Amino acid sequence: MEHGPFSLEGKVILVTGASSGIGRQCCITLAQMGVTVILIGRNRERLEETRKMMCNEDKHIYWSADLAEIASLSQLAKDINDNVGPIDGLVNCAGVSTTLPLRFVELEKVDDFLRINVMSGYFLVKEFSRAGMFNHGASFIFMSSIMGIVGEVGKSLYGLTKGAIISMVKSLACELAAKKIRVNCISPGVVVTPINENLPHIANADKRAVLEKKHLLGLGKTEYIANTCVFLLSDASCWITGQNIIVDGGYTIQ
Numbered sequence: 001m002e003h004g005p006f007s008l009e010g011k012v013i014l015v016t017g018a019s020s021g022i023g024r025q026c027c028i029t030l031a032q033m034g035v036t037v038i039l040i041g042r043n044r045e046r047l048e049e050t051r052k053m054m055c056n057e058d059k060h061i062y063w064s065a066d067l068a069e070i071a072s073l074s075q076l077a078k079d080i081n082d083n084v085g086p087i088d089g090l091v092n093c094a095g096v097s098t099t100l101p102l103r104f105v106e107l108e109k110v111d112d113f114l115r116i117n118v119m120s121g122y123f124l125v126k127e128f129s130r131a132g133m134f135n136h137g138a139s140f141i142f143m144s145s146i147m148g149i150v151g152e153v154g155k156s157l158y159g160l161t162k163g164a165i166i167s168m169v170k171s172l173a174c175e176l177a178a179k180k181i182r183v184n185c186i187s188p189g190v191v192v193t194p195i196n197e198n199l200p201h202i203a204n205a206d207k208r209a210v211l212e213k214k215h216l217l218g219l220g221k222t223e224y225i226a227n228t229c230v231f232l233l234s235d236a237s238c239w240i241t242g243q244n245i246i247v248d249g250g251y252t253i254q
């Protein structure tokens with residue numbers, strides 16, 4: 001049967017942050033679309049949990065790795081390539097979040113945040129854009145945030161990592177176009193996941209109501225972000241590169 005432009009049937013996609021939240025949902029949705037998924041995170045039990053939630057669970061493979069250890073990413077990419085072969089796409093969902101007033105920000109914390117939120121995906125793209133590591137028409141996706149576009153008290157550290165992603169994808173897209181690799185990012189509004197469910201602005205009912213109001217279409221669900229990934233990974237988006245797709249229920253238009 002002829003597959004349409006939105007089809008992901010038969011593709012191999014690597015998803016980081018696969019043990020939780022948005023990354024977990026991407027794995028579930030991509031598996032439904034006929035993708036073979038390579039799941040990456042640190043926590044094996046939660047990776048295994050994700051795999052059990054996916055259709056055709058046995059065809060997917062997971063790797064436990066600390067992506068903040070940048071020097072180990074080259075070997076990780078080689079191991080994946082040896083076992084699975086070239087990939088058709090990469091969805092970088094691994095990340096950490098914080099609300100931290102400037103006076104509490106220490107150099108070590110900035111270093112940690114840059115490593116996991118920016119450098120891990122950057123160096124994975126470096127590894128997987130080498131010859132033999134990707135298939136023709138590959139698509140690489142980063143998770144930015146509306147905090148890379150607008151500001152909020154206590155979000156300078158998180159926001160600087162997310163703003164970096166938005167600018168990084170533009171130049172990566174220019175450079176990798178010659179290899180026919182597309183690079184884009186998604187900027188979600190607030191999606192309720194373990195990264196933020198215990199933070200006061202979500203856990204406290206009054207604060208949550210204020211936040212809900214800012215999102216004209218309500219708070220986000222992980223499915224909304226996963227579905228955007230489906231589009232960006234598919235041939236339906238073959239003329240889109242270097243872009244930041246804002247998926248925020250109307251937060252940033254006001």
Ligand SMILES: NC(=O)c1ccc[n+]([C@@H]2O[C@H](COP(=O)([O-])OP(=O)(O)OC[C@H]3O[C@@H](n4cnc5c(N)ncnc54)[C@H](OP(=O)(O)O)[C@@H]3O)[C@@H](O)[C@H]2O)c1
Binds near residue numbers: 020066095096196
């Ligand atoms: N949720 C939102 O409202 C929202 C909004 C905008 C943007 N985002 C972005 O979307 C991405 C996913 O967020 P989420 O809400 O799904 O978060 P989450 O539920 O907390 O999941 C974060 C994931 O990152 C992985 N991770 C963290 N540090 C890692 C490390 N050193 N090495 C390997 N994996 C690591 C975690 O896996 P392990 O614990 O197994 O290592 C986990 O799977 C993040 O980049 C976040 O900034 C989220």
